[in-house]
Amino acid sequence: MSNDQLIPGTPVVEPPVTTVVDGLELRLSTEEDHEWIRRLRHEVYARELGQHSPNATGMLTDELDGSNVYIVAVRQGEPAGFISVTPPWAGRYSIDKYVRRDEHPALREDGLFEIRILAVAPDRRGEMIGKLLMFAALRWVMAHGGRRIVAMGRVELLSMYLSLGLASTGTAVRSGAVDFQLMTGDVAGLVGQTLRRYGPLLRDLRRTVRWGLEVPFLPEDESCAHGGASIEALGRSFDTLDAHRDVVPADVLDAWFPPTPAAVAALTGGLDWIARTSPPVQAEGLVEEIALRRGVPANTLAVGAGSSDLIFRAFRGWLDASSRVLLIDPCYGEYAHVVERVVGCRVDRFPLSRREGWRIDPERLADALRNRYDLVVIVNPNNPTGVHLDAAELRRVLAGAPSETRLWIDETYVGYVGADQSLASYAAAADNVVICTSLSKMYALSGLRAAYLTAPPPLAAEVRRWTPPWPVSLPAQIAAVNALRDPAYYADRWAQTAVLRAELASMLTGASGNSQVSESVANFVLLTLPQDGIGAARLVDQCRRRGVFLRDLSPMSPAFEGRTVRIAVRDAAANARIAATVAEALNVPRGGA
Template identity: 30%
Template sequence: MNTFQHGGGVARASRRLGLDASAILDFSASINPLGMPEAVLEAARGSLTQAVHYPEIDGASLRGALADFHGISPDHILPGSGSTELIYLLPRVLRPRRALLVTPAFSEYERSLKQGETAVDYFPLRPEDGFRLDPARLLGRLEADTELVVLANPGNPTGATIEPAALEAIADGLANRGVLLVDEAFIDFDPQLSVIDRVPSHSNLYVLRSLTKFYAIPGLRAGYLAGPARGVARLAAARPPWSLSSPALAAALAALGEEGYRQQTLALIPELRRQLSDGLESLGLTVFPGAANYLLAQIPLGMRDAASLAARLEEQGVLIRCCANFPPLDERYIRLAVRSEFENRRLLVLLDDALHGH
């Protein structure tokens, strides 16, 4: 796991192909197909008149709003410039000697741990098991000096989910020896699985959240962390000031008020995901069940591998995510965002041609 690549390369693809960015159809980054809510866009625009001033030094207004939104004390919340800032902050401050990383996983977990000189072990989930996590088996893999377990719910790129009771069992199994970090970047697409409301009951449970995927604002960089009050205070003291820009703060605050948008998304995504899954299976791909706004699919032997397929589609202005750098996955796996019905159908037509040579 030494290659750090990500989806969302629209700017790079538009330069290489000589196309406007709006002409690129991006299935490599999993962003809500409803797009940015209008009220969020207007809030970000309106905040630009205040750009002559420094933004809040610590994002205090967002911290309070998030605490109200989740029904927990502000002492348990730390906003950040996207959850990635906090992925790097936590190991730098807590300095765990050894970490167990559940894979396949977002590559920045490993990168942040190694930058903090944390030894990293891996707990690979298997496709033949549907990428299901067994808490007892995970706890049995802990070394004597393991002080951190990192996992995502839903998993990225798998989309597989973990029940809250299983996560609490892991936190309890780590009590008095280590910390559990749960990345809930995509949990808004299946909110009943969140453990953020359990944070006050555990002294070693940290939860990462992102506002960028669900509310379609990845360019504004807004996220947050929830954890034990003492740990959050340590993290806050170590973070640079003015982490969040005024537009990011305004957009994040406006997003929390978008109840109608949330309900519309939760009604729409499962149907779009089912349609895309059925279409991929009709092309001969194996599709893994997922709860987020993306699907992991395996390409059968005898067809193009993922890198070749991604290159072919990019020439047609369509980006997909090759998952060969998500160990233990290999060159047969791709991740595809769930987009609008029309865009999903276009992707299926292009995939059919690329895989079967029509």
């Protein structure tokens, strides 16, 4: 990797903001850009640095050109510089020519991204273009689920790389006449450090730089990214809620059906009293109803305002920065956010693969658990892959786990595969297993927020001790109790969901050309776009402009390769609109490709 200070001793000048952004555009390269990229690469790396021998064509090409992603800077219509990223799905990196990755712990992680080449035209140096290109590359990597990067930094610029947050592995590499150090960095940490150092400048630039990447110029905030852009599109003042009829919210997994009529009647019949009345302090009635319906002792339960409430409370009580955690990858993003960004744990990933149908291999998982983690998180059925591991197989894996390892099983969508697949009773009698169950999605109570966990009495008691008074609102308690009392209503709605899901998958298959459509076991389908077409972010943006909101899964994991969207099941009319909108966005004629 190089940067805008290509010649040792060239001063780095921080120009006025107006100078930096005057006609500046940052975007992904087009086919028309590739010739000048190769010419600039030849000028810098052959003629200027001597890393390669000059050639008669005046252009440098590389065997990874077809796999690299190029981000270009164009100033007043003229090429100013570029940076390249080699994503993990390319299958190889340029560093493979110089080092064995299996000999370097920092390079063994699945999903590693390589920042490979950064070059700025000689007449554009000293304008911060290199720094902006590096920032753009980090934002692109983050938007595609990247957690770590690797790069080769020139030794004479080592102090600058270190100041940016990169760390040297201590491995020296020589290529041609240039000496490099192998560098690595945590993507979120690098972005955070950049924001701390250049935050005011970047906030100014956001208003003026032409930003052509399909990711926000600046991270929205420090919280976990969820779906929900569909509700945000209605405004924040809640005075345009009737507009929800014009929007298809397929970016969140809220139920397409209403709660049981008994819950609706109980809420609407006494809303004036319910709104002004404090709920039972510890939701005792809700706990008793859960215990009765699930056949577990009340002292094995703890309730919360949705599963995220329980995750934050339990994990912050059980874990600290020294804790080791294993996460399924990909899985529900709240888990990575809490253990990495909130608590700061040491995290390993158990990678899933599209080639294997996103299946969790129980033997491989059992082998991974022998590493004696403090906590292991398994979402089953998994969100966002939609694949379920049979309860009997999972019990065998859990039974062989070390006794000191706590095992957190998220069963938010288990109702779609059957009550017999829940391990709640198993957890109540175990020593180290916790089952987290949301009532929000399965019972159409997402706006009210209700969830519970089932655990050995000592673990459940810990969570209750960390619970503030009134953890679940009175409307949520009333609705949840009524929902639990009407299993027949929900069983019928879940069966209808399976029918609607199959219909949606069939329509999308005809509407999406060469894309791959995969049904989940829950209330969504996955649409994976071909390599030679538009990416997930572009499809989501095009559909959003038409009032149909889908979820781009790219930021959750590099395993999705920037090509997969999750689409929630809606009612029949909305599903038809989803399929038609996808076909329009992909320019696929109605009736198929």
